[in-house]
Structure formats: structure tokens, C-alpha cells
Amino acid sequence: MTNREFEYLIDEQKERLFRFALSILNDYEEARDAVQDVVLKLWKLRKQLDKKQNPESFCMSTLKNHCLDLLRKQSQQQAYLHAQPEVKINLNFESVDMVNQLKTELKRLPVQQRMAIELKDFQGLEYDEICNILQQNIDAVRANVSRARKKLHEIFKEELENA
Amino acid sequence: MHKSTIHDFLEGKANLPKEQPNTNEDDFIEVYQKLLNETDAKIDFDPFAKVKAEKEKRTIKLVKLIPYAAAIVLVFLSIMIFNPERQQPQKVLNTTELQQLNTETQKILMQFSNDFKRSFSEIKRHSNENMNTRNNPANIFSIQISNPIKNIKTNTL
Numbered sequence: 001m002t003n004r005e006f007e008y009l010i011d012e013q014k015e016r017l018f019r020f021a022l023s024i025l026n027d028y029e030e031a032r033d034a035v036q037d038v039v040l041k042l043w044k045l046r047k048q049l050d051k052k053q054n055p056e057s058f059c060m061s062t063l064k065n066h067c068l069d070l071l072r073k074q075s076q077q078q079a080y081l082h083a084q085p086e087v088k089i090n091l092n093f094e095s096v097d098m099v100n101q102l103k104t105e106l107k108r109l110p111v112q113q114r115m116a117i118e119l120k121d122f123q124g125l126e127y128d129e130i131c132n133i134l135q136q137n138i139d140a141v142r143a144n145v146s147r148a149r150k151k152l153h154e155i156f157k158e159e160l161e162n163a
Numbered sequence: 164m165h166k167s168t169i170h171d172f173l174e175g176k177a178n179l180p181k182e183q184p185n186t187n188e189d190d191f192i193e194v195y196q197k198l199l200n201e202t203d204a205k206i207d208f209d210p211f212a213k214v215k216a217e218k219e220k221r222t223i224k225l226v227k228l229i230p231y232a233a234a235i236v237l238v239f240l241s242i243m244i245f246n247p248e249r250q251q252p253q254k255v256l257n258t259t260e261l262q263q264l265n266t267e268t269q270k271i272l273m274q275f276s277n278d279f280k281r282s283f284s285e286i287k288r289h290s291n292e293n294m295n296t297r298n299n300p301a302n303i304f305s306i307q308i309s310n311p312i313k314n315i316k317t318n319t320l
Contacts, residue, residue, distance in 0.1 A: 035210050039213065043214045102198045103201075146173060156191045157191075160190070
């Protein structure tokens with residue numbers, strides 16, 4: 001893969017990469033650094049990208065692994081699997097509309113559910129591609145998507161009842 | 164909005180339904196759709212920033228290596244050019260010359276061998292003559308007179 005082809009590949013999906021990193025790390029600067037680090041890593045491997053069946057999925061998968069490694073190192077922020085992240089939430093529900101409330105709850109979801117919902121609903125990918133990126137089977141991905149949607153639905157219903 | 168649709172959506176079996184809202188469940192769909200539309204993380208940085216920095220670093224390293232590489236090449240060339248052994252052209256002999264050289268060498272060796280034999284036989288002859296001269300009775304006495312140890316009695320030693 002030439003330099004020009006590599007730049008085109010990254011340019012086409014840089015928003016997707018950044019959104020995905022942001023969904024995992026919940027921090028703008030960390031997500032930015034993660035994207036730049038992964039782009040550098042992929043640039044060093046650009047000659048091997050030609051051999052990949054789906055270079056876009058490979059880029060997303062590499063980013064996922066990089067972000068999860070970062071999370072592991074940041075032990076005070078959240079554990080790797082299913083612990084709740086410490087995200088400051090605004091408890092004044094009257095002033096926060098429903099969309100913002102769901103945004104906040106989205107950040108509180110466990111990382112596996114956040115990744116699944118980001119790729120399925122926000123980026124509109126099919127389950128096959130999500131399985132390739134997350135390196136999980138389809139049942140695991142569907143379960144995480146379902147749990148995330150149900151959690152958001154519960155929060156929505158609670159807010160509605162409170163209102 | 165059919166309950167099965169929202170149920171399928173929550174189970175992860177269906178995508179976000181696109182029907183018009185008319186129930187509370189549809190309110191959730193509407194809010195969720197708004198959430199998807201509003202969450203728009205714009206990228207306002209250069210994703211290639213670190214790649215450019217890496218390229219610059221490699222260029223600087225290469226520029227620093229050039230004088231070292233040039234020095235090594237110069238030393239190598241000077242050794243190759245000014246080596247005295249290399250300045251003398253090596254003579255390559257053909258088959259005829261080799262045979263001629265071989266023949267002459269054998270001739271010289273044969274001559275040397277004959278000279279050596281002759282010299283050796285001369286030396287032998289001279290040494291035999293000397294022996295004969297010493298054993299001559301006319302000379303034995305004179306030898307004994309001048310013999311420094313002739314008076315030493317060996318039985319008293």
C-alpha cells in the first residue's frame with residue numbers, strides 16, 4: 001500500500017475512528033492521542049494492510065485493542081470488563097433534557113456495551129463487521145447491544161415516571 | 164408502534180424503527196434517534212500528526228548518518244586505491260609458460276644436485292686424506308709429542 005493509498009484509507013474513516021475511540025475512552029484528548037498513535041502504528045504496517053481482506057475493519061480492531069490497553073493501564077478509571085465507570089453526572093434532572101440524560105447514561109455503560117452500541121447504532125455497521133472488529137461471536141455482540149439498549153430504555157422510562 | 168418492533172429493537176434483533184411516534188415507546192425511539200443525530204464527534208485535529216513527526220525524525224537520522232557513511236566509503240576507497248600490493252599487476256602465466264618454467268626448474272635442481280654430490284665427494288676425499296696422514300707412522304710420533312694429555316695416567320684418575 002502506497003503512502004497516498006494509506007492516507008486515503010485513513011481520511012475516509014477518521015471520524016469513525018475518533019468516534020469509536022471516544023466511545024471507549026470517554027475523553028476527547030485521550031481519544032485524539034489514541035487515534036494518532038494507532039494511525040502511526042498502521043502507517044508502519046501499511047505494507048501488510050494489502051494482505052488484509054477488510055483494511056477498514058482491521059483499523060477499527062487495532063484501535064479497539066489500543067484503547068482497551070489504555071483502559072487497562074488506567075486502573076483508577078475503570079476495570080476492563082463490566083464495572084461502572086466514574087463519570088460525573090448532573091443530578092439536576094429538570095434542567096437536563098432527555099437526550100443529554102441518555103448521553104450521560106451512555107457513558108456510564110460498561111465498555112463492551114458501549115463499543116457494541118457505538119458500532120451498531122451510531123456507525124450503522126452490520127453484525128458481521130462488528131464481530132470482525134470486536135473479535136467476538138455474533139451472540140456476544142447481540143447480547144451487548146441488547147443490554148445497552150435495554151439499559152437506556154429503563155433510564156428513559158424512569159425519567160418519564162419522574163417527570 | 165407495534166410492541167414486537169420495540170421488543171425486537173431492545174433485543175438487538177432489529178434496527179431503529181422509522182415509524183411515526185404515537186406512544187410512549189415511540190417517544191423513546193424519537194429521543195434515541197435524536198441522540199444518534201446529535202452525537203456528532205467532529206474531528207478537528209490532524210490524525211497524521213504523529214506520522215509526520217516520525218517521518219521528520221527518520222529524515223534527520225538519515226541526514227546524520229550520511230557523513231558517517233561517506234567517511235567509511237572514503238576509507239574503503241583509499242585502502243583499495245593506495246594498497247601497494249594491488250598496484251603491482253599480477254602476472255598470469257599460460258600453459259606453455261608454466262611448462263617452460265617447470266622444465267627450467269627441474270634443470271636447475273638437477274644441476275644443483277650434481278654440484279652437491281661432487282662437493283660432498285670432494286669433502287669426503289679430503290677428510291679421508293687427512294685421516295691417512297694422521298695415521299702415518301711418521302706422523303704419529305710427532306702427534307704424540309705435541310699431545311698434551313699423553314703423560315696423564317688414566318689408572319690414577
